[in-house]
Structures are given as C-alpha cells and as structure tokens.
Amino acid sequence: MIQPSLSFAEEVSSTVMSGDYAPWLALARVKGLGCVSFKKLVAHFGDPTLALSVARSELAAIDGLQRDAIDGIVGFSQWAEVDIDLKRIANAGITVVRYTDAVYPARLRTIADPPPVLYVKGALTEADDKAVAIVGSRSASDYGRRVARDLARGLASFGFTVVSGMARGIDGMAHETALNCHGRTIAVLGSGVERAYPPEHHKLYQRIAEQGAVISEFPMATKPMAFNFPARNRLISGLSLGVVVVEATEKSGSLITASLAVDQGREVFAVPGEVGSSRSRGAHRLIRQGAKLVETVDDIIEEIAPQLARSSGSTGKTEARQLPHNSGEAVQKIFALLQARSLQIDEIIESSGLGSAQVLGILLDLELQGYLRQLPGKVYTIER
Amino acid sequence: MIQPSLSFAEEVSSTVMSGDYAPWLALARVKGLGCVSFKKLVAHFGDPTLALSVARSELAAIDGLQRDAIDGIVGFSQWAEVDIDLKRIANAGITVVRYTDAVYPARLRTIADPPPVLYVKGALTEADDKAVAIVGSRSASDYGRRVARDLARGLASFGFTVVSGMARGIDGMAHETALNCHGRTIAVLGSGVERAYPPEHHKLYQRIAEQGAVISEFPMATKPMAFNFPARNRLISGLSLGVVVVEATEKSGSLITASLAVDQGREVFAVPGEVGSSRSRGAHRLIRQGAKLVETVDDIIEEIAPQLARSSGSTGKTEARQLPHNSGEAVQKIFALLQARSLQIDEIIESSGLGSAQVLGILLDLELQGYLRQLPGKVYTIER
Numbered sequence: 001m002i003q004p005s006l007s008f009a010e011e012v013s014s015t016v017m018s019g020d021y022a023p024w025l026a027l028a029r030v031k032g033l034g035c036v037s038f039k040k041l042v043a044h045f046g047d048p049t050l051a052l053s054v055a056r057s058e059l060a061a062i063d064g065l066q067r068d069a070i071d072g073i074v075g076f077s078q079w080a081e082v083d084i085d086l087k088r089i090a091n092a093g094i095t096v097v098r099y100t101d102a103v104y105p106a107r108l109r110t111i112a113d114p115p116p117v118l119y120v121k122g123a124l125t126e127a128d129d130k131a132v133a134i135v136g137s138r139s140a141s142d143y144g145r146r147v148a149r150d151l152a153r154g155l156a157s158f159g160f161t162v163v164s165g166m167a168r169g170i171d172g173m174a175h176e177t178a179l180n181c182h183g184r185t186i187a188v189l190g191s192g193v194e195r196a197y198p199p200e201h202h203k204l205y206q207r208i209a210e211q212g213a214v215i216s217e218f219p220m221a222t223k224p225m226a227f228n229f230p231a232r233n234r235l236i237s238g239l240s241l242g243v244v245v246v247e248a249t250e251k252s253g254s255l256i257t258a259s260l261a262v263d264q265g266r267e268v269f270a271v272p273g274e275v276g277s278s279r280s281r282g283a284h285r286l287i288r289q290g291a292k293l294v295e296t297v298d299d300i301i302e303e304i305a306p307q308l309a310r311s312s313g314s315t316g317k318t319e320a321r322q323l324p325h326n327s328g329e330a331v332q333k334i335f336a337l338l339q340a341r342s343l344q345i346d347e348i349i350e351s352s353g354l355g356s357a358q359v360l361g362i363l364l365d366l367e368l369q370g371y372l373r374q375l376p377g378k379v380y381t382i383e384r
Numbered sequence: 385m386i387q388p389s390l391s392f393a394e395e396v397s398s399t400v401m402s403g404d405y406a407p408w409l410a411l412a413r414v415k416g417l418g419c420v421s422f423k424k425l426v427a428h429f430g431d432p433t434l435a436l437s438v439a440r441s442e443l444a445a446i447d448g449l450q451r452d453a454i455d456g457i458v459g460f461s462q463w464a465e466v467d468i469d470l471k472r473i474a475n476a477g478i479t480v481v482r483y484t485d486a487v488y489p490a491r492l493r494t495i496a497d498p499p500p501v502l503y504v505k506g507a508l509t510e511a512d513d514k515a516v517a518i519v520g521s522r523s524a525s526d527y528g529r530r531v532a533r534d535l536a537r538g539l540a541s542f543g544f545t546v547v548s549g550m551a552r553g554i555d556g557m558a559h560e561t562a563l564n565c566h567g568r569t570i571a572v573l574g575s576g577v578e579r580a581y582p583p584e585h586h587k588l589y590q591r592i593a594e595q596g597a598v599i600s601e602f603p604m605a606t607k608p609m610a611f612n613f614p615a616r617n618r619l620i621s622g623l624s625l626g627v628v629v630v631e632a633t634e635k636s637g638s639l640i641t642a643s644l645a646v647d648q649g650r651e652v653f654a655v656p657g658e659v660g661s662s663r664s665r666g667a668h669r670l671i672r673q674g675a676k677l678v679e680t681v682d683d684i685i686e687e688i689a690p691q692l693a694r695s696s697g698s699t700g701k702t703e704a705r706q707l708p709h710n711s712g713e714a715v716q717k718i719f720a721l722l723q724a725r726s727l728q729i730d731e732i733i734e735s736s737g738l739g740s741a742q743v744l745g746i747l748l749d750l751e752l753q754g755y756l757r758q759l760p761g762k763v764y765t766i767e768r
Binding site: 143146147271272273274275276280281284287288292293294295296299 | 527656659677680
C-alpha cells in the first residue's frame with residue numbers, strides 16, 4: 001500500500017483540512033512504538049497514520065519495525081483515551097502539530113527520534129527556525145542569572161528564539177529576559193503541556209504561551225516525572241542551532257542536554273565561571289570536552305553563522321541562489337513562493353495554481369539542480 | 385678547523401675545569417650574533433667560543449651565518465666590559481651557566497633560540513627539569529591570587545619547580561607559594577640577574593636565590609627595559625613543560641608567553657574566571673584558541689604526564705628501559721652512570737675510568753639502540 005507521491009500529498013492535505021488529530025494521538029499512544037519506529041512508518045507510508053488501518057502482514061513487511069510496535073499498532077484500543085485527550089486539547093486551547101505539518105519545526109524533524117506530535121500552547125512560527133537554547137542550573141548564582149540574562153537579551157535582539165526548559169534558575173531567567181526584550185521564546189516541558197511546572201512559574205507560563213510557545217510531546221495528563229526530562233532535553237537541543245550551558249554542576253541535567261546536542265550535531269556552548277564554584281564545574285568540563293567558551297552573544301553567533309547560512313530559515317537575512325534568467329514562468333513562480341517560506345507540496349500546488357504533475361516535475365528539477373531541498377513530510381525549502 | 389669528537393670533548397673539558405667564562409660573555413655581547421646564529425656556531429665548532437679565535441674565512445664558510453654576526457665576532461673588542469662583568473659576577477656570587485655545561489637546563493636547549501649563557505643567582509638543579517610556569521596579571525584580583533596559590537602549592541607538592549617572572553601579582557604569588565611549600569622555584573628576569581625588580585620584591589628575590597634560582601640571559605648591568613620582557617618570556621616557557629596563565633587581560637604579556645609556549649611545543653593552560661571580568665578575558669581567549677582549561681593541579685598533571693614520561697629528567701619517577709642481561713661490563717657501567725643523571729662526554733670518560741675511544745663507541749651503540757639520547761654540547765641522557 002505504498003502510495004504514489006501525489007496521493008500522499010492529497011492524503012496529507014485532507015488530513016490537515018479536517019484537523020483529524022485522532023489517529024496521530026493514537027499513534028503517539030501506541031505501546032512499543034518509539035520515535036525511531038515512527039520514522040519507519042513515515043518512510044514507508046508517507047502518512048504514518050495509515051499504519052493504523054493496514055493489515056498486520058503489511059506492517060510485518062516494513063524493514064526493521066519491531067514486533068512490539070506491530071503488536072501495539074494492530075492491538076491499539078485506547079480510542080476512549082484519545083477522545084478524552086481531544087476534548088482536553090480543545091478546552092485548553094492547545095494546538096496539535098503533527099510531524100507532517102508544515103509548521104512542525106524543520107530542525108526538529110532532522111533528529112533521530114522526532115516526536116510524532118507536539119502539543120503546543122501558543123504558536124510555533126517560521127522565525128523559530130533561528131533558535132538557540134539556554135539551559136542551566138536550577139539553583140543558579142547571581143552571576144549565572146546575570147550571564148543568562150545578558151545572553152538571552154543578546155539573542156533576542158538578534159532575532160533568535162530562546163529555547164529552554166522553564167525550570168527554576170537559568171531556564172526561567174532565559175525565558176523571562178527574551179519576553180522582556182519582546183523576543184520569541186519556546187519552553188519545552190517534561191509534563192503535559194497544560195501543566196505549568198514548577199508552580200511558581202505559572203505566570204511565566206502564561207506569558208510564554210502568549211508571546212511564544214509552550215510545547216510538549218507528552219500526552220496532556222502526563223505528570224512532570226523525573227524520567228521524562230532526558231527525553232524532553234532532546235527536544236530543547238533538537239529545536240536549536242546550539243545549546244548554551246550557563247551554570248551546571250557535575251550532575252546537572254544540562255550536561256545531558258549538551259550531550260544530546262552533540263549527538264544531534266548541534267553546537268554546544270558553555271559559560272565559564274570561577275574555579276572552585278561547583279556550579280561552574282559542569283560548564284568547565286564541557287569546555288574541556290570541546291564546547292565553545294562563551295563570554296558574549298557574539299561568541300555564539302560567530303559559531304552558528306555558517307549553520308545559519310545553510311539553514312532553511314526564511315529570516316530574510318540569508319541570500320538564496322538566483323535562478324537563471326531564462327527559467328520558465330512556472331519555475332520562477334514556484335521559486336518565488338518558496339523564497340517567502342518553506343511550503344508543503346499541497347500548499348505549493350494550491351498557491352501556484354499549477355497542475356500537480358507540473359509542480360512535482362519542477363520541484364524535482366529544482367531539487368536536482370540544488371536550488372531546493374526536500375524535508376520530511378514533503379516540505380520544500382530553498383537551499384541557501 | 386672542525387675538530388674530531390674526542391678533541392672537542394677535551395676542549396670542552398678544559399674549559400669547564402678552568403671556569404673560563406670570558407669568551408662566553410664575549411660571545412653573548414657580540415653585536416649581530418643572535419641566539420639562532422649562536423646555535424650555528426655550536427653545530428659547527430662544538431665549542432662555540434672557538435669562533436673567537438678562527439679566521440674570518442672559516443666563519444664565512446659556515447652555512448647561514450650572517451655577515452653581521454661575522455663582523456661582530458671578528459671585530460669584537462669589548463674585552464674590558466667582559467672583565468668588568470666577570471668582577472661583578474664574582475662579587476655578587478653569580479654563577480654563569482654555559483650552553484654546553486651539563487647543568488644548562490636540558491629543556492631550554494631544545495628551543496630555537498637558547499641563550500649562550502645564563503646568569504644564575506642561586507642554583508639550577510636536575511629537579512628543575514620537571515618545571516611548570518605560572519604567569520599572569522600584575523594587577524591580579526583576590527580570586528586570581530587564590531588560584532595561583534592553589535596551583536603553585538599543588539605543583540610544589542608534586543615536586544614540580546614553579547617557574548615565573550617575579551612580577552607583581554600572579555608571578556609573585558606563584559614564587560612565594562612554592563617557597564612556602566618548600567618547593568623549588570625559578571624566577572626569570574628581564575634585567576641583569578643582580579637587580580631585584582620590582583623593588584618591593586627584594587625580599588622575595590633573596591628567598592628565591594636561596595631556595596631556587598633567579599636567572600637572566602642579560603648582561604649584569606641590564607635595566608628592566610620593556611623590550612627585554614618578550615625575550616625573557618621565551619625562557620619562562622622554554623624552561624617549562626607547560627605554562628599556566630592565571631589571569632590575563634587581552635593585552636597581557638602572559639599571552640606572549642603563551643604564544644611562545646605554543647611555538648616551543650609546550651602545553652598551554654588557562655584558568656577561567658567570570659565573564660565580564662577584564663582580567664579573565666585573555667585566559668578565555670586562550671581557551672578558545674585551544675589552551676587547556678585548568679581548575680586544579682590534576683588538570684595540569686594529566687596533560688603533561690605523557691611529556692614527563694618522555695622527558696630526560698632523572699626524578700626517579702620515570703622508569704628507563706633495562707639493558708639486556710648479556711650486555712658487557714663497560715656498557716652496564718656507563719648506563720648506570722647515566723641513570724643517576726645526564727652527563728657530558730668528558731664526565732662519562734672520567735667517571736667510568738674507561739678509554740675515551742671505548743666510551744665513544746659504547747655511547748654510539750646505546751644511542752643507535754635507542755637507550756640514550758644525545759643533547760647539544762655532547763651531553764648524554766637516558767631515553768625514558
């Protein structure tokens with residue numbers, strides 16, 4: 001039941017239109033189906049939710065899909081819980097962003113284990129493609145808070161989205177400063193997205209939701225359990241061009257985030273402090289292991305500038321290649337559409353007013369000539 | 385007038401016996417004869433002071449020896465000044481250590497531009513082969529002083545000689561702590577060795593001279609001129625396995641020392657501090673450029689341990705290779721002599737009581753088999 005590209009596009013398009021989240025929430029609840037197996041479904045079906053309606057034999061034919069995952073999909077029966085989730089989502093004003101949605105963060109798609117869905121309070125925007133994470137100790141010193149504030153202010157002023165974990169200490173300071181500087185900020189939670197945790201950050205949670213986004217991959221009712229946090233941390237780094245560790249003891253969760261960032265090919269930055277301060281020991285260890293020492297925001301930007309130039313962000317700060325003057329009108333039209341922002345194939349077809357076969361042909365040509373890049377979920381972006 | 389090895393050995397031997405410093409002080413005063421040209425004289429003559437007694441034509445035949453240097457040697461006439469120097473040296477209780485003397489620091493011999501002579505107040509010992517430099521800002525903070533003290537104490541406790549520049553601030557703290565911990569310390573001056581500069585370090589100077597060594601390559605009357613200090617800094621790093629920069633502004637002379645250390649293949653270490661402190665900016669820059677971040681003395685030792693294992697130091701901490709059991713008695717005798725300490729060829733001949741031809745043959749064999757290494761000035765050392 002491998003579908004041709006256009007059918008897939010139509011399929012996804014109809015899903016987007018109907019806002020049919022149920023099969024996605026079901027997939028996210030399937031026992032034994034991890035994010036890596038989920039990627040196998042995407043690779044096989046295009047639309048992974050098709051997995052819920054095919055015969056076991058077809059699932060069994062998917063290379064590398066574990067028995068556990070197949071059993072979980074075939075035997076899935078928690079539709080009542082999905083219904084409760086859907087009501088909760090609607091009541092709480094939560095958006096569900098699916099892996100194949102155009103608004104799903106492009107950078108997060110590239111990690112080994114991207115979540116099938118993100119629960120979002122607030123909104124993700126294209127500007128969030130230019131994101132840097134600031135993380136650190138919950139029991140930060142005045143020095144650590146001051147540096148976190150200075151760096152967040154600098155990043156916000158350069159138009160970066162500040163990503164963090166909404167924890168006490170450094171995280172909170174990073175979010176708050178970004179908000180105060182009218183910048184964007186994303187908080188990634190280790191609990192259901194409607195829970196403002198820790199409690200004293202309730203007001204901060206509301207401000208972030210209004211001016212940025214609070215997100216989580218966990219079902220709505222999930223409590224902030226300790227074992228959720230390492231998983232959460234991979235989203236903090238996965239969303240970001242780089243991760244800045246401001247203060248961290250030797251056992252800090254920030255070191256996990258830094259290690260995940262390295263695995264994901266993200267830049268790791270660390271802020272030094274005085275020798276003898278236990279709060280700087282983790283950062284010093286990171287620097288010894290190769291993290292970039294950061295004094296000011298310039299140190300961060302200098303390091304991520306090359307990535308930024310390569311990135312798919314439509315921030316207008318990077319210049320795309322120009323098409324040859326003799327390119328056809330249809331080609332130029334599609335290229336112009338994608339210069340404004342990255343688009344899913346259905347959006348391109350719709351906006352261009354061209355036939356789908358012609359659009360597919362042009363996209364393929366542009367991709368082969370290196371003008372475009374295709375991201376998972378049939379999203380196309382200009383190669384910069 | 386290239387002399388066969390044995391004649392050279394006898395020549396050097398007679399110089400050592402007579403304590404004839406005059407031609408060495410003359411060489412050090414020759415205009416146009418830099419330390420690199422001086423090395424050419426050593427390579428050509430073995431005993432470089434022979435250059436003062438040969439014809440211009442022989443000097444002219446030395447590959448790469450500049451016209452300036454030849455003119456300076458041939459036209460040298462400052463023997464009266466040399467006499468004054470000699471009297472001053474004798475009166476002030478200064479020792480002159482010549483490049484070919486066994487006590488000349490072996491590690492310093494390996495740099496591109498070793499000084500022909502060192503003026504020494506106090507004494508250099510074999511233990512100084514295991515040396516680490518601590519340098520930093522003259523206007524150190526309490527934090528910087530504290531870290532310099534902790535590191536110097538740690539190095540002293542592990543038997544390292546602490547090398548520094550006797551300046552105010554970090555340098556002074558490093559020397560003082562080493563002395564207080566009954567460790568060895570070497571101060572390298574940018575003036576004549578009899579000048580205690582800065583004046584407030586007069587007492588420190590005396591303590592160093594008693595318990596370690598104050599050294600300089602500059603003639604006795606030399607004032608502490610600014611342009612002497614970069615040259616002085618190359619000796620600080622040249623004597624040391626590594627250089628630790630504790631606090632340094634962006635224009636600090638310590639950064640010159642660090643850069644010279646890199647050129648000389650020495651390890652460079654830097655102590656981080658708080659972002660925003662101008663005194664830590666230089667150290668942070670060094671770390672960004674690849675210097676090892678140091679928190680404790682363990683970080684230093686971990687890094688230089690491999691060098692230490694390779695080094696020629698007879699500190700008893702490193703194990704030399706064992707000779708095969710069937711080695712001849714004469715071979716074992718010479719090997720045992722060199723296990724005690726590095727020796728010049730004449731000392732080996734004298735101490736062994738063997739014929740010079742036999743000694744030369746054995747040394748050559750041991751060198752070819754990798755048991756020994758020959759240093760400039762016909763000094764032999766065990767390969768560890």
